[in-house]
Amino acid sequence: MKSLILQTATRYLFPLLVLYSVFLLVRGHHEPGGGFIGGLMAAAPIALCALAYDVDVARNLLPLRPIRLLALGLATAAGVSIGALFMGRPLLTGSWVELPMPGGGVLDLGTPLLFDLGIYLVVLGVVTQIIFSLATKSPLHWERDES
């Protein structure tokens, strides 16, 4: 059931949803939001494409296979957490730098943002993996064959 309305709407919604997911990710730095909810939001446009077009189109939208996204995200989050150990601090300790911005403001950037980015990738990977598995009915082979 290909619907022209859904397909056209998807074309417009897709960039908005991706942008909103990034907004949620960055907002989580100091306010409610963050990697988990951002990742869920990022999976939504992929799911929408899988519904409006088909699973292969949605799959090609992802830069990496879901399982790779998952591994990459885990590695980012774990790397940030473990990095603190090498600096002689307890696990998961955040480090911050304050960048003066043109116009007088100060932007404080910290490793928690990187950690959140890892979570974002993990959630995106897991959710898209679940969607693709359900759509193609091969839950346990995790698309080994198609690689």
Next chain:
Amino acid sequence: MNLVTVLPIVIPLVTAIVSLFAWRSLRVQRWISLAGAAGLLGSAVALLVAVRAGGIQATQIGDWPAPYGITFVADHLTATMVLLAGIIGMAVVPYSCASVDREQEEAAYHPLLHVLLMGVCGAFLTGDLFNLYVWFEVMLISSFVLMGLGGRRPQLEGALKYVALNLIASFIFLVSVGLLYAAVGTLNMADLATRVPDLDRGIATSLAMSFLVAFGVKAAVFPLFFWLPASYHTQPAAVAAIFAGLLTKVGVYAMFRVFTLVFVLRDVGATQTLLLVLSMLTMVTGVLGAVAQNELRRLLSFHIISQIGYMVVALALFTPLSIAAGVFFVAHNTLAKSTLFLVSGVVERRRGTYDLDRLGGTYRESPWLALLFALPALALAGIPPLSGFVAKLEIVQAGLEADAYIAVATALAVSLLTLFSMSKIWNAVFWQPPPASEPPPRRPPAGERWLMECPTAVMAAFTVVVGLAAGPLFGWTQAAADELLGPFGPSGYVERVLGEQR
């Protein structure tokens, strides 16, 4: 900052991630997995050495000070449990390379195994009640997927029962954590230890009871154990060994921790009496259930329940001697039980079945394997000089000192029944001639034999070593009991955790 307290979590995590990157090559995954297991064992030994030398170790995660952040704490009890996890991980990884179906092993078996080990170690190390819940979930999710890998019908059936009942337990746990937080305003266990004594007795008792239910399901205590025999017999032997050895023990560990540190058992009304009665019923129903079984793994699963009863009875007696005996029993049982499941897997590889009626003649065919079974089986029944003898002797002694004669009588009677049911396995699997209708046993290739039988043999040797070295080892579990229940109560733990902030 204290590296040894976080390494047992960091190493399995890194192992899981790296083996995810090696997604395409099972060979590479196996080597990474083996290296990770060795690393975990090494870090567990380092943790134990640090605790033996310097007392309780603590680290504040993320550098947030104690009652607000999450603290990771390692005392003797924690270090012992982490070491057991390390030993079992080290035994199971090579064993599963030879015994788990290739299809299952390729479906992220090794990453999941290490996530499971991380969850187990995290549950042992954390000093925060909500964080304990999180580690329980990590374990539950990874064990659920491990159970379901391969997706065969009985497997999924077992896995569904397992996850449904454990989710209910998680829910009760989470609700209890929420109620406790509402009542006291903290979830750091050391902070709780200082505040719960001021709590209204009625509220404290009802909270203690709801934690008892939550941990009771995890530990498979009567009458909450039904998920265990329904699910443990559907998995590959390697997975069953790690589940049997470690997962229920995490529930027991949580009981030991919460009922000595947060709710001191003798202060929370009828909980102690209830626990004592439940533990006796657990011992009896477990062993009676086992006697009625005719499938090797189901029989062993019921024995897990029966043995959990001994650990809980030790906790319920609540004297320093009984706690030390309980910790010793947990160590002995983890090793012996995993070994039995490993042996059952080796038997199955040869004969293709776990059904007692279809097995037989293994002794004639492989006396070596029979010895590997006999050691942990006799240890489980409590025959000297094996590890179970000392463990049970100490529990009986603690029971006599506490005038708990019914509990002592139950423990002794259940021991006899355990021996009976172990001799039933011995007869059916090893002694009697195999039924004529059965095909001749398969001769496994040498590589497979090495991978499966060497870890099993090392594990079986542990039951002898633990039995022979019982003196020094018991001193070490007494140190654990002193930290939990010693003359100063849990004050050492509290000071170490809350003192860190300064």
